[in-house]
Amino acid sequence: MERLQIGNVTLENNLILAPMAGVTDLPFRIITEKFEPGLVCTEMVSSKALFFGDEKTKKLLKRDEETVPVSMQIFGSDPETMGFAAQYVSKLADIVDINMGCPAPKVVKNGDGSKLLLDLNKAEEIIKSVVKNSTKPVTLKFRKGWNDENIVACELAKIAEKCGVSAITIHGRTREEYYSGKADLDIIKTVKESVKIPVIGNGDIIDEESALRMFEYTGVDGIMIGRGAIGNPWIFEQIKYYLENNKKMSAPTNKEKYEIIKEQRKIATERNVTSLERYKLKPNSMQVRFITNLKNILQKDEKRALLISATGTGKTYASAFAMRELGFKRVLFIVHRASLAVQAKKSYQRVFGNSVSMGLVGAGYYEYDKDYVFATVETLNKDAHLQQYKVDDFDCIILVTTTKHCERK
Numbered sequence: 001m002e003r004l005q006i007g008n009v010t011l012e013n014n015l016i017l018a019p020m021a022g023v024t025d026l027p028f029r030i031i032t033e034k035f036e037p038g039l040v041c042t043e044m045v046s047s048k049a050l051f052f053g054d055e056k057t058k059k060l061l062k063r064d065e066e067t068v069p070v071s072m073q074i075f076g077s078d079p080e081t082m083g084f085a086a087q088y089v090s091k092l093a094d095i096v097d098i099n100m101g102c103p104a105p106k107v108v109k110n111g112d113g114s115k116l117l118l119d120l121n122k123a124e125e126i127i128k129s130v131v132k133n134s135t136k137p138v139t140l141k142f143r144k145g146w147n148d149e150n151i152v153a154c155e156l157a158k159i160a161e162k163c164g165v166s167a168i169t170i171h172g173r174t175r176e177e178y179y180s181g182k183a184d185l186d187i188i189k190t191v192k193e194s195v196k197i198p199v200i201g202n203g204d205i206i207d208e209e210s211a212l213r214m215f216e217y218t219g220v221d222g223i224m225i226g227r228g229a230i231g232n233p234w235i236f237e238q239i240k241y242y243l244e245n246n247k248k249m250s251a252p253t254n255k256e257k258y259e260i261i262k263e264q265r266k267i268a269t270e271r272n273v274t275s276l277e278r279y280k281l282k283p284n285s286m287q288v289r290f291i292t293n294l295k296n297i298l299q300k301d302e303k304r305a306l307l308i309s310a311t312g313t314g315k316t317y318a319s320a321f322a323m324r325e326l327g328f329k330r331v332l333f334i335v336h337r338a339s340l341a342v343q344a345k346k347s348y349q350r351v352f353g354n355s356v357s358m359g360l361v362g363a364g365y366y367e368y369d370k371d372y373v374f375a376t377v378e379t380l381n382k383d384a385h386l387q388q389y390k391v392d393d394f395d396c397i398i399l400v401t402t403t404k405h406c407e408r409k
């Protein structure tokens with residue numbers, strides 16, 4: 001495997017775990033590092049939150065016994081605040097990454113993330129401020145543009161290079177595309193050809209073949225893997241083996257996978273990291289009421305009801321991927337309200353694409369035959385048909401408490 005030089009940091013190889021909010025927390029990174037990526041990235045953190053000393057945000061940046069270099073990602077649109085965040089983060093990180101790709105409405109509405117693709121002057125000011133204030137190499141991660149009428153990837157790559165950025169990551173989609181369609185490898189190739197600093201290609205790498213294709217087609221210096229690593233951290237080891245030996249290593253057994261999941265859970269429990277709060281059920285909380293409700297519906301067979309009270313969509317996606325990896329083919333997602341079931345279905349579709357068939361129960365829809373089915377407790381209560389025997393068809397039931405991350409206005 002080729003090493004990758006980012007400023008004065010040498011990565012052992014050029015396979016990188018993408019930053020993913022709600023997913024790449026400390027326990028997930030520690031687990032992934034066992035499969036030896038060259039670099040791992042934290043979840044994005046708000047520069048404003050750091051500026052105001054928010055404790056929860058600071059906790060997201062906790063490091064512990066990590067065996068590979070860690071990149072910490074900051075987002076924001078005020079150059080001074082971003083400069084402050086760069087100073088703060090560069091004391092903890094090996095690399096400081098700037099986010100100009102996040103499509104989430106709650107980020108974009110403040111002018112942050114991918115919104116900066118519409119204002120390259122502002123983007124340049126931010127990059128300059130971060131480079132000036134960081135004591136560690138700075139990298140920039142962005143999408144190819146806001147929409148098809150605004151493809152700015154090459155221009156932004158050149159600005160970044162001029163301002164002293166040490167490497168860039170390009171996700172081959174526009175903000176408007178969110179996660180739909182296919183990542184555009186042509187734009188990644190063009191970006192690679194337009195700058196001299198290392199270029200990392202990102203988008204739709206899910207296995208050995210797609211990794212090889214990204215390298216061969218675009219000529220990038222490194223690749224970054226996001227969704228393909230959720231519930232599947234061994235992907236790094238698999239890709240490395242394939243690239244080195246031109247054949248595939250065998251996939252971990254379900255038992256091995258289960259052990260890894262248990263270990264991740266153990267690490268999360270042992271360390272007092274923010275994500276722990278996500279695993280805990282608070283007495284009398286809505287989640288507990290929900291679960292009680294659900295148990296009443298399911299009555300006897302509680303084993304099947306593998307309840308994951310996900311309070312962040314990232315965790316929910318992670319658990320959804322994990323369920324599939326563990327061989328649970330049919331999953332029932334329970335959300336609060338009918339409108340949320342529709343939204344949740346759409347959000348999942350955006351992330352999983354056509355690889356999973358999705359159905360909806362309620363408001364006239366009865367799409368039980370799909371792999372992932374979305375419903376509300378109310379619908380289940382009302383629908384005698386589902387109660388009587390359809391619930392038995394599902395391998396697993398996941399409780400979804402929010403779908404905010406991928407909601408669109």
Ligand SMILES: Cc1cc2nc3c(=O)[nH]c(=O)nc-3n(C[C@H](O)[C@H](O)[C@H](O)COP(=O)(O)O)c2cc1C
Nearest residue numbers: 018019020021043044171203204205225226227314
């Ligand atoms: C649940 C989730 C959370 C994400 N959070 C971040 C983030 O915090 N920062 C960021 O730059 N990108 C984030 N992304 C985008 C990924 O880093 C990556 O660019 C995108 O998923 C495309 O790569 P992939 O096809 O390998 O998943 C997130 C993606 C997902 C699915």
